[in-house]
């Protein structure tokens with residue numbers, strides 16, 4: 001089993017589990033999906049921070065800080081990703097029901113996940129971030145479907161700052177995840193631990209945005 005696992009196919013395994021459990025099921029309730037995703041978007045840098053707290057290697061600390069800094073707008077508060085998403089959601093006639101009324105279960109799930117992550121080993125924590133980034137493009141596509149369903153025009157979605165930035169940036173985030181994993185593996189850490197962390201991230205994403 002372990003011999004078959006390489007860096008690339010670990011990410012493929014994680015991504016395909018996400019696809020089976022979330023993408024293939026599709027979105028039934030676009031309002032619920034957007035409620036949960038915009039909440040997660042507004043909190044996601046806490047996951048990077050919790051993972052960062054576990055990392056001893058300065059080069060990997062750098063990569064995680066870079067991802068978090070990007071989420072926070074790369075030095076421009078107006079470009080904080082969750083704010084750009086809110087700007088986009090506000091174009092929907094359903095924006096009020098999207099921006100309020102998130103079930104407490106998701107807040108609890110998020111808080112528990114931050115706690116778990118802050119107790120993980122370094123390898124698991126890196127795996128968690130790799131798992132979190134692995135289905136980023138698939139999530140962007142789900143997001144586009146959900147935004148269409150709440151009445152935002154395709155051209156307005158595609159030209160929005162949120163989408164323009166994410167089409168560029170998710171690739172970089174995934175590459176940072178790759179780099180971190182490569183460094184970890186070159187330092188002799190265990191792929192099984194990285195895989196365990198990655199699985200936990202996918203489980204988290206499935207609970208957070210699956211079944212909406």
Ligand SMILES: [Fe+2]
Nearest residue numbers: 070071081166
């Ligand atoms: Fe983002």
